[in-house]
Amino acid sequence: MQNGPAVRRRKLGAELRTLRTGTGLTSGEAARLVGWHQSKVSRIETGASGVKPADVRLLLDAYGVREGQRRELLLMLAGAEEAGGRSRWWHAYRGILPPTYRDFISLESQASGMRTLETTVVPGLLQTPEYARAVTRAAVGGVDDERLDALVEVRLARQDVLHADPPLELSAVLDEAVLRREVGGPEVMARQLDRLLETARLPQVRLQVLPFDAGAHVGLTGPFVIFSFPSTSDLDVVVLDQLTSSLYLERKEDLKAYAEAFDALRIHALSPHDSLDYIAGIGDGA
Incomplete structure (x- = not known):
């Protein structure tokens, strides 16, 4: 049971972790691809910290997720001002x-x-x-x-x-x-x-x-x-x-x-x- 923002962080992190493991990358390898420390990827995936839409885009690009509803939804969960045509x-x-x-x-x-x-x-x-x-x-x-x-x-x-x-x-x-x-x-x-x-x-x-x-x-x-x-x-x-x-x-x-x-x-x-x-x-x- 969580408040709303925590739910979104946890769900976003879980989805990003699923996408990463689907590519066969470790969290350390994913971090090196986008120029981060491994601990940042881990914090994002566990929902321990928030993540900016720009960072989500980096991860999605690294995981080869370039089109489709899933990309739009994950960007909205990260707080993108507009995704899928729906503004905040x-x-x-x-x-x-x-x-x-x-x-x-x-x-x-x-x-x-x-x-x-x-x-x-x-x-x-x-x-x-x-x-x-x-x-x-x-x-x-x-x-x-x-x-x-x-x-x-x-x-x-x-x-x-x-x-x-x-x-x-x-x-x-x-x-x-x-x-x-x-x-x-x-x-x-x-x-x-x-x-x-x-x-x-x-x-x-x-x-x-x-x-x-x-x-x-x-x-x-x-x-x-x-x-x-x-x-x-x-x-x-x-x-x-x-x-x-x-x-x-x-x-x-x-x-x-x-x-x-x-x-x-x-x-x-x-x-x-x-x-x-x-x-x-x-x-x-x-």
């Missing part, structure tokens, strides 16, 4: 976003897939501006209007991943409580339900509702997010969001447990088609 736009909000939130956005922007269980609020990627404002105002006590505006801007800017090329593949399971809780009042909630119906029709979005009559389920322990990345499952990570921080789980046994839990939730939830009808019924006051 959230840096403009560095002064108002806590590090854990910035790292979550970074992972979200790099991921190819996202599986999420929500038990209290609509996922950020599916929120309307009015709903996002109401949620943010409630979550961040005493925030002034200027900072509130900026935080809402960030929430809405994150939604661009659903329209990127390629777009993020989103699979979301929503507890019925998410749909019944009138965040921002009836009018705001009505527009939010319409937005869910609209977004759920995108080909890369799969939305399912877990109705109250499904009874007890594994999701009662709380919401979670599973990020998946292109080319390799070794970079997948689970995020558990808490009030003041986020926990990142990267062990294979944790990933397996949460993936199985999500699959079980999807089985207990309504089908995507029936979920749209259910949401529409709530919106109509049924």
Whole structure:
């Protein structure tokens, strides 16, 4: 269990070590190829220290990795300002976003897939501006209007991943409580339900509702997010969001447990088609 930056360092280091051993090079030989001391390669591979994008490029060139999604992803994990056409736009909000939130956005922007269980609020990627404002105002006590505006801007800017090329593949399971809780009042909630119906029709979005009559389920322990990345499952990570921080789980046994839990939730939830009808019924006051 690590914070976000540590997870990325460890995963980046593990990938670089795999690439190095695949070429038959020792860490000392790799270091000599790029003009470093062997200890620097070791620190990078164990995640003990950060690494600049320029250093990652040197290693990838030395290992013969010149094209493809893996190179782009590893450069993004190292903090490259732009890779695969996705810029690090959230840096403009560095002064108002806590590090854990910035790292979550970074992972979200790099991921190819996202599986999420929500038990209290609509996922950020599916929120309307009015709903996002109401949620943010409630979550961040005493925030002034200027900072509130900026935080809402960030929430809405994150939604661009659903329209990127390629777009993020989103699979979301929503507890019925998410749909019944009138965040921002009836009018705001009505527009939010319409937005869910609209977004759920995108080909890369799969939305399912877990109705109250499904009874007890594994999701009662709380919401979670599973990020998946292109080319390799070794970079997948689970995020558990808490009030003041986020926990990142990267062990294979944790990933397996949460993936199985999500699959079980999807089985207990309504089908995507029936979920749209259910949401529409709530919106109509049924």
